[in-house]
Amino acid sequence: MIFRKLLPLIVFAFFVFSSTAQKHYQRFESIDVQHYKFEIHLNDTTNRIEGTTIVLVKFLKPAENVVFDLVNSDGQNKGMSVESVKSENKSLSFTHINNRLNIHLTKSTQANETLEFEIKYAGIPADGLVISENKYGDRTFFGDNWPDRAQYWLPTVDHPSDKATLEFLVYAPDHYEVVSNGYLVEKKQLKKDVKFTHWKEDVPLSTKLMVIGIADFVIGNQTKYKDIPVSSWIFPQSKKQGFENYKYGTDALAYFSDLIGPYSYEKLAHVQSKTRYGGMENASCIFYHENTGISNRSQESLFAHEVAHQWFGNSVTEQNWHHVWLSEGFATYLTHIYNQRFYGEEVFRERLKTDREWVIRYSKQNFAPIIDTTVTDYIRLLNANSYQKASWFLHMLREDLGDELFFNGLRKYYTDFQNSTALTDDFQEIMETVSAKDLTLFFKQWLRQPGHPVLDMNWEQEKENLKIRIQQAQADFLFQFPLEIEFVYENGTSEIRTLQIDKLELSPSFITKNKVKEVVLDPRVALLFEMRR
Structure with a gap:
């Protein structure tokens, strides 16, 4: 997901979980949803x-x-009203209070027992299913569920940890095209100008990814990557520029399939939409902000980011929102790796520098760790920590382990948790297994404690002796890390030395054969840090 107003977003800290959240977790110990079958009736009059x-x-x-x-x-004519609940063709009593539908069973269930429930309801969604007009004034319907907005229009266990297969059976005016997760089962014309469209997803998803998109689409850019159909769904007024902007449909799909592992889903649709985000990575049908169809800027990096989510965020899903870095940090860094592969080292390093500047600025607004369990308004987790700092964490891990071990670890993490959920500890265990290294300190200092190294540095040379003084100026935590130092000589040559920083202040000396003109910290852009002077 690309959040369009990232920098101005300030995360407010909360020091306790709400009682609602606690009850949420208790529920996961009791039930596991296996499958949803959503039948939705839409119209053009209301x-x-x-x-x-x-x-x-x-x-x-x-x-x-x-x-x-x-x-x-x-109380303002929005929200859902439940008409009936049935199981095994018998009506069940229920209460619907405080956004919880509590269904009372006629008898106690046993462990491992399965039951099917039919819930009939109606209403005007206050959120989640965005019913509005696009930039051209045409009526559209778009699911936009992240982080926990599916519950505004669908009865679900609305939490990323509970994955289920699903299907959407949509009855809508026949001038619309309907896109959703999975594969198309059936599309047919009914009486009274109504079209029935049935999509089905056989791979379990979190509710944040279960959506429909309904508009007067034009469908194009139809191709395949291996056996996976790929297409673009564009508003007709954006047709020419939109299909050009969406031409990257298979590039990232092919690259990440080779780099990480097999794509999990039955198709990939790129959809111009009314999502509030720059892009929303709904499994197998990515929704992009409507302006992407008319922009004069390349959409390639956006496409790479959202396609990377199909592996990390969708197939391997963070088990709760506080570990969203496992989604957004991965997609951000994989986009950089994509650009490194196709556009070279200079572009790669420049984008890392830009991200580092974002992290430094954000830390001055909000001094918090990447994994911030105090946040209960989950949309506030979409910040520079979850995206740019988490991407930098992965970059530094790659530098620490080397490419072979790092990418082997990514592949194993994907294979072991494909179509499931994971926490940070799971990723750490995988990387420790692959590398045979204890990464406890590395994960703790970069993910679970706030801030970053702030360095003071000065140097002087007397004949062949170069003395450097490096001090960590941040007041809160000691960071331990390797620091590369480049000596630039007056004769035009240079060399890089590596110094292990494990104290607040170090004053190492180096023997050099040439006159030093400049000392440069982190010449290869391998460390997240701030230079004070």
Whole structure:
């Protein structure tokens, strides 16, 4: 996901989890959703939707009720009202309060028992399903669920840890085209100018990725990567520029498939949309902000970022929102690696420098670690820590391990957790296994403590003796890291030495044969740090 207003976003810290969040976690110990079947009826006269959702639930322990997330009425004609709940053709009693649909079972379930629930509901979504007009004034419908906005229009367990397969059965006016996750099962014309479209996804997804997109699309750029259909879905008024801007449909798909491992999904659709983000990586149908279809700037890096999410964020999903760096940091760094491969080292290093500047600026607004468990307003996790600093973490890990071990670790992490969920500790364990190194300090200081090294440096040379003084000027934490130092000589030559920094202040001496003109810290752009002077 690309967040369009990243820098001005300031993360507010909270020191306790809400009771609602605690109950959320308790629920995951009790149930595991296996499959959703969403039937949605849409129209052009009102924003009211009618839905029937069938949910297949596996109970992990005995239970007398089951709870789904579904936003109820806000008192201003928005929100969902539940009409009925059934299981095994029998009506069940329920309560729908505080955005929780609590279904009371007629008898206690047993561990490993599965039950299917049919939930009929209707209402005007306050969020989640964005019903609006695009930039051309045409009516559109777009799911936009991240971080926990699926519950505004779908009864779900709206948490990234609970993955399930799904299908959407959409009844909409017949002038629309409908795109969704997975593969197209059926599309047919019904009476009264209504079209029925059925999409099905056989790979389990988190609810943040379960969407539909409905508009007067023109479909083009249709091709295949191996057996995977790839296409672009563009508003008709953007057709010419849009298909040109979306021409990168298979480039990142092919590159990341070779670099990391097989693509998990049945197709890949690139969709011009009304998402609030620059891009939203919905599995197999990526939604891009509508302005991407008319921009004069290349969209290649945006495409690379969102396609990288199909591996990390979608297939391997962070188990809770506080570990979103496993999604956004990975996609950010993989985009840099994509550009390194196709546009060279200079572009790669310049983008790392730009990211480093973002991290430094952001740290002055909000001094917090990448994994910040105090945040309960999850959208505020979309910040420079989760994107740029997390990308820098991966870059420094790559520098520490070397390319072979680093990419072997990425591949193993993907293989071991494909179509599942993971936490930071899982990634650390994989990288330690591959490298046979203890990475505890590395992960702790860069991910779990705030800030970065702030360095003071001065030097003097007397004949062949070069003395350097390096001091960590940040007041909060000691960082330990290798620091590359380049000696630039007056005769035009240079050399790089590496110094292990493990104290707040070091004053090493070096023997040199030439007169030093300049001392440069981190010449290869390998370290996240701030130079004070």
